[in-house]
Amino acid sequence: MKIIIVKSFLLVVLLLLLPGCKNRSGNDENLKKEYVLHLPAGNDNPRNSEGDFITLKDGRILFVYSHYTGTSPDDHAHAYLAGRYSSDKGKTWTDEDIKMVEQEGIMNVMSVSLLRLQDGAIALFYLRKNSDSDCVPLLRISNDETRTWSDPVVCINDKEGYFVLNNNRVIQLKDGRLVFAVSMHKSPGDTLFSNIGRIWSYYSDDNGLSWNPSIEIANPESVVTQEPGLIELKNGDILMYLRTMSGVQYFSYSDDRGETWSPVEKSNIKSPCSPASITRVPSKGDLLLVWNDNGTDQKRTPFNIAYSKDDGKTWINRQVIEANPEGSFCYPAVHYTGKEILISYFNWSTRGSVIIKLKTRDVYK
Numbered sequence: 001m002k003i004i005i006v007k008s009f010l011l012v013v014l015l016l017l018l019p020g021c022k023n024r025s026g027n028d029e030n031l032k033k034e035y036v037l038h039l040p041a042g043n044d045n046p047r048n049s050e051g052d053f054i055t056l057k058d059g060r061i062l063f064v065y066s067h068y069t070g071t072s073p074d075d076h077a078h079a080y081l082a083g084r085y086s087s088d089k090g091k092t093w094t095d096e097d098i099k100m101v102e103q104e105g106i107m108n109v110m111s112v113s114l115l116r117l118q119d120g121a122i123a124l125f126y127l128r129k130n131s132d133s134d135c136v137p138l139l140r141i142s143n144d145e146t147r148t149w150s151d152p153v154v155c156i157n158d159k160e161g162y163f164v165l166n167n168n169r170v171i172q173l174k175d176g177r178l179v180f181a182v183s184m185h186k187s188p189g190d191t192l193f194s195n196i197g198r199i200w201s202y203y204s205d206d207n208g209l210s211w212n213p214s215i216e217i218a219n220p221e222s223v224v225t226q227e228p229g230l231i232e233l234k235n236g237d238i239l240m241y242l243r244t245m246s247g248v249q250y251f252s253y254s255d256d257r258g259e260t261w262s263p264v265e266k267s268n269i270k271s272p273c274s275p276a277s278i279t280r281v282p283s284k285g286d287l288l289l290v291w292n293d294n295g296t297d298q299k300r301t302p303f304n305i306a307y308s309k310d311d312g313k314t315w316i317n318r319q320v321i322e323a324n325p326e327g328s329f330c331y332p333a334v335h336y337t338g339k340e341i342l343i344s345y346f347n348w349s350t351r352g353s354v355i356i357k358l359k360t361r362d363v364y365k
Contacts, residue, residue: 031305031319031363033356037067037084037093038343040352046080047073047351050167050331051344054114054122056145061086061337063093063344064100064124065353066110073351081126083146085312087339090357101140104152106130113170113180122146123208125155125170125180127163132193133186137165139208155180155202155211161187164197166227166275168333172233178204179258181228181240197226199242201258217252225250225264227275231287233311245273247295251312269315270295277332278312279306283339283360287312290321290332292341303329303345305363317364321356324349 039048051065067082082097101109105128113125122142129135136156140149156163163182168181183197199217203211217240219225224245231239240252242264248268254259269276269291276291286307293304303322306315321343322329328348335342341358 020055028214030323031321033321033358033362034091035201035354036086036090036357037063037355038350038352039084039354040350041068041073044069044071046071048078048353049079049110050112050333050346051353052112052114052168052333053255053335053342054116054146055337057087059087061090061335061342062114062146063355064112064114065344066108066217067097068108069103075110076107076132078103079110079113081109089340090335090342090355093355100124100146101126101149104128104138105135105269111165111167113165113168115170115172115178117141117207118172118176119207121207123170123178124149125165127165128152131162133162133188133190134160135162135164137163137180137182141208151240151263153208155204155208156213157196157211158185158213159184161185161261162184162193164227166229167331171230171232171238173238173257174236175257176205177209177257179209179230179238181230183226183228183242185226195224195226195245196222197224199225199228199240199252199261199264201228201230201238201240201254201261203258212259214254214258215260217261219264223250223264224273226273227277228252229278230258231278231280231312234285235311239278241269241276241278241310243271243273243275245298247271249276249291267312272298272300274298274300274330275332277334279334279336281307281341282336282361284364287332288334288341288363290334290345291332293318299325300328300330300348301325303327303332305340305343307356307363319363321345 047068049066066079068079081101107129138152306318323334
């Protein structure tokens with residue numbers, strides 16, 4: 001009897017150490033988290049959409065998102081950019097919106113990316129949407145910690161069309177170059193809106209005053225490619241990740257600071273046609289992935305988190321943020337506050353923006 005117990009114990013230990021077991025790469029337990037802000041839809045406010053964070057020099061955190069007005073929650077409905085502040089590292093937030101950017105587009109403004117530049121200024125990127133063939137990213141700069149903003153700079157001037165730049169997507173490389181990636185779905189001469197986005201990156205070496213396009217990224221399989229994101233790898237290359245309808249995220253790589261790219265290829269990240277977010281954890285140096293771990297259908301659930309110690313080749317310690325099988329959770333933004341992580345996302349069931357707070361130690365448990 002004792003021998004059987006010892007053998008069973010050794011077998012359990014061996015199984016737990018094998019790659020792919022739940023304690024390493026498939027932890028199905030819900031992640032320990034704290035809900036710190038929920039902005040559900042309300043009267044004359046049919047949707048509060050995805051946004052992004054910035055930490056100010058006085059320690060406050062600003063969260064900027066799209067505040068919809070009227071009666072429609074549609075992507076093309078009216079919206080302006082609104083902000084909420086936290087003075088305690090994201091635990092509590094101000095009750096009232098501060099209007100950051102008026103509705104400049106005929107349809108709306110949306111998809112915010114906030115970035116602290118290497119010179120200390122704050123960059124605010126967002127989409128100005130006029131029609132289904134006129135949607136472009138704009139940039140405003142603040143030199144006084146978001147109290148005032150510069151006039152907008154149009155970031156794409158070499159072509160016209162409907163360009164998608166997601167929230168929490170713009171990066172600055174170690175050498176100072178600004179880079180973002182877009183998918184273009186319709187130009188003024190097209191009659192139909194294409195689900196297969198044409199993909200480019202744009203880069204700036206003068207802090208966003210002017211922008212240059214990359215070559216168009218090859219898509220040999222003609223897969224549905226949309227909503228690209230970027231992360232700089234430890235070797236200086238840039239990884240681009242894209243949502244598709246193929247059951248996985250696709251990857252492309254640049255070894256020349258975003259000017260040329262490899263053809264898109266399948267990654268090992270199971271995913272519906274829903275955007276992922278990949279960021280680098282400052283305190284660890286690892287990559288953090290937030291995404292819908294679901295390659296079997298197009299539902300945006302479950303909503304998960306994992307990390308990579310090898311710059312995206314493998315992902316471990318998968319944990320569940322939201323597990324509701326009828327839910328729809330998407331468009332994450334990730335922000336680091338020392339030993340804690342803030343994640344915002346859009347919850348379609350409430351048509352609202354949600355912010356949760358995690359302990360870094362719980363993500364790495």
